[in-house]
Amino acid sequence: MKDTIFTLISENPIQIPKLRETLTAMNIVDVGDIFEDLDMERTIQIFRLLPKSIAANVFAHIVHEKQQIIIEALTDVEVGGIIEGLFMDDAVDFIEEMPANVVNRVLSNVTPERRDVINRLLKYPEESVGSIMTTEYMSLREDFTVLEAFARMRENRVKGIHTCYIVRRDKILLGAVSLKSLLLAKEHERVGDLVRTHVISAQTHDDQEIAAGLFRKYDFLSLPVVDKENRLVGIITVDDMVEIVEEEATEDFERMAGISPSEEPYLRTGVFMHSRGRIGWLMVLMLAATFTEMIIGGFEDALLLIPILGTLIPLLMDSGGNAGSQTATLVIRSMALDEIHFKDILKVWWLETRVAFLCGLLLAGINALRMIIFAPADTDPTYTAVILTVSVTLVVVALIANTLGCLLPMIGKKIKIDPAVFATPMITTVKDTVTLMIFFYLARAIIGGI
Amino acid sequence: MKDTIFTLISENPIQIPKLRETLTAMNIVDVGDIFEDLDMERTIQIFRLLPKSIAANVFAHIVHEKQQIIIEALTDVEVGGIIEGLFMDDAVDFIEEMPANVVNRVLSNVTPERRDVINRLLKYPEESVGSIMTTEYMSLREDFTVLEAFARMRENRVKGIHTCYIVRRDKILLGAVSLKSLLLAKEHERVGDLVRTHVISAQTHDDQEIAAGLFRKYDFLSLPVVDKENRLVGIITVDDMVEIVEEEATEDFERMAGISPSEEPYLRTGVFMHSRGRIGWLMVLMLAATFTEMIIGGFEDALLLIPILGTLIPLLMDSGGNAGSQTATLVIRSMALDEIHFKDILKVWWLETRVAFLCGLLLAGINALRMIIFAPADTDPTYTAVILTVSVTLVVVALIANTLGCLLPMIGKKIKIDPAVFATPMITTVKDTVTLMIFFYLARAIIGGI
Secondary structure, three states: OHHHHHHHHHOOOOOHHHHHHHHHHOOHHHHHHHHHHOOHHHHHHHHHHOOHHHHHHHHOOOOHHHHHHHHHHOOHHHHHHHHHHOOHHHHHHHHHHOOHHHHHHHHOOOOHHHHHHHHHHHHOOOOEHHHHOEOOOOEEEOOOEHHHHHHHHHHOOOOOOOEEEEEOOOOEEEEEEEHHHHHHOOOOOEHHHHOOOOOOOEEOOOEHHHHHHHHHHHOOOEEEEEOOOOEEEEEEEHHHHHHHHHHHHHHHHHHHOOOOOOOOOHHHOOHHHHHHHHHHHHHHHHHHHHHHHHHHHHOHHHHHHOOHHHHHHHHHHHHHHHHHHHHHHHHHHHHHOOOOOHHHHHHHHHHHHHHHHHHHHHHHHHHHHHHHHOOOOOOOHHHHHHHHHHHHHHHHHHHHHHHHHHHHHHHHHHOOOOHHHHHHHHHHHHHHHHHHHHHHHHHHHHHOOO | OHHHHHHHHHOOOOOHHHHHHHHHHOOHHHHHHHHHHOOHHHHHHHHHHOOHHHHHHHHOOOOHHHHHHHHHHOOHHHHHHHHHHOOHHHHHHHHHHOOHHHHHHHHOOOOHHHHHHHHHHHHOOOOEHHHHOEOOOOEEEOOOEHHHHHHHHHHOOOOOOOEEEEEOOOOEEEEEEEHHHHHHOOOOOEHHHHOOOOOOOEEOOOEHHHHHHHHHHHOOOEEEEEOOOOEEEEEEEHHHHHHHHHHHHHHHHHHHOOOOOOOOOHHHOOHHHHHHHHHHHHHHHHHHHHHHHHHHHHOHHHHHHOOHHHHOHHHHHHHHHHHHHHHHHHHHHHHHOOOOOHHHHHHHHHHHHHHHHHHHHHHHHHHHHHHHHOOOOOOOHHHHHHHHHHHHHHHHHHHHHHHHHHHHHHHHHHOOOOHHHHHHHHHHHHHHHHHHHHHHHHHHHHHOOO
């Protein structure tokens, strides 16, 4: 369908009726996509062709840079029309990305009521429930009849009609009624009487992760948002939540790999932005490696005497690193999904300790076997001592790595530092340092004379 | 509210009416949660107390082990009642987790039609669209009137009524109509005439990730599922999709950390299962470290002559590891979110190369500075040569790490091996081996005489 559009656009002169008809038959998200590949002139030309009924809707699905081009080309009246046609959350999303002059022009072309709402929504902290909610919801006073409810639904432009929220006269949230139960009810029943169960809601200042947790748990299509006095002020719809769930996961992925999260898609981020997001942790982690350098340097004599010790360092460091990142990944993800909480810290640690012991023993066994099979021709008694040293170290390394891998993220979350950011560099540094110390001291104790 | 319930349950004798009333007023998901903490006897006792109208719904939200206890305690008729009351996807979810004898008992107590549907759904491949869809959808023949549509809605028990699917007499999917437009339409309009835009659907054998992509892109509340002949056979609702999106992300997290994905929550997985999921990659990665051991062993003479080279190995390996995992993480995640595709491989590689060059230069610079500031007292001319060697190696390491970090996941996905599984061990091994080779050869070339 996108191809048809591009063929139609490239014709000269453009077949306006045919093009408009095709655009109208397309899903608005796909229509929005088309603008990505259009130049400035075409962008404005094609946007003007859109029927009024879908223009605002399409606008919400266009990339920000093209939105700006369009707004700058439209008349004040047209701008007002578009912004009035957007759902509040989309309007706020768009305004947040625009430069100051565009924002001013936009705000001065909407009704005062709408401007007030937008300004209020813009004030909520980033990633708070208030900042992602929309104000177009279906609320019904408890004394409305079912008949009145349907009349309301026909009149109001709301983002989701599948759930109606029942409020008192003073806007205090009382409950929720599904459209299905309205359809099944008698015309003159009071909607307040249809409320069956306790209603679950989020507060404007809650973190969006709390809302995500509620969606995950309760299978909502929309979640009501209340202020501190429990008055209904907005809703979050599940389609927005899918995006937020993905965004949160992406942020965790990035933080765990030591990347400062960015909201821009991969290919839209330039070389400098990419580098800036990564260089920080690369530096920190590289400088942290200085510790290992110092330790190895301190045992230079031992290495000169038994060079094979040096060749085993990467194996120990890699194994610890892998075990630690396995544990950290599982724990961070489980916390993100609300499967474990700080109160489980001892349970988690005990589980990880046993896993570490088991895995460590297996690793040590396999490695010992390998070293025995591939023993150099000129083995001396030291070789056995080296195998013993490495084996014990491997078990200890696993224990340390898994302990750090579970405790650091959990403590990080408790003291409100992102567990991913807190855990990754600390695990690497502490684990490497401790591992090498243990390795060399053990070597000294077991092998002797070094 | 959970606390109220536990207080009520612990009373002796149990206040049945009060308990039942409280249970009915609770969200069914919360009711399902209660069973997690109940013993066998209480589980059965409390489940029997539930009003018939919510029993099946609650059942769908109980953990599998308690579901089994309940089913085993109920009469055949009661079992039939519960299973008939479940939505098809929940019924299939439940049956998939039960042992054979429970499955047989369940299937022999449902209507033949239902049994057929369940058997059909069970046959779809795991993680396919067919395996997660449900068959309770609202479909309307194109020649129905709006009035008939509403009558249908009142009669049928469907999972989502917010979108009605319009089909031909032979069940071929024609389009979708929102409940909102039905409410706004005249009673005698044909529903077929309300279809405005091209309908987007998934096929039963598509991977669930395709469905997730469509939900992400189009903000659907439900997605129609068709067979090869484009006949409507089911829908996927967005609430199920939120779970699947989270599951897919969790799987990617786990695979990237070298853990075999498990569907069980963290604390419900035993020590052996945890160890089994992790030991595989730990072994592979440990044995892969043998290569680095061999290389270091091969340059023993150089290390004996200039021991400082050995102390720098961890720094090089860690920096490369971090850069590689940053790139791999970004690329794997961007592919999962459909932001980049195989056709972009050169673009991605070129971007990563430039990022690597920039980051590598910065790392090399900072490290050189550090080595100059903290130079040992007895530096000889070799020290400068070592700094030069490390600096050049750091840039080369970054280039190799980023190249592997982007190419391997993309190629892995292309040849249908999970990019996370394919990339992680290969990146570590290849990067470590190549880095050390370059480091030592460069040292030999620059320093000379080793």
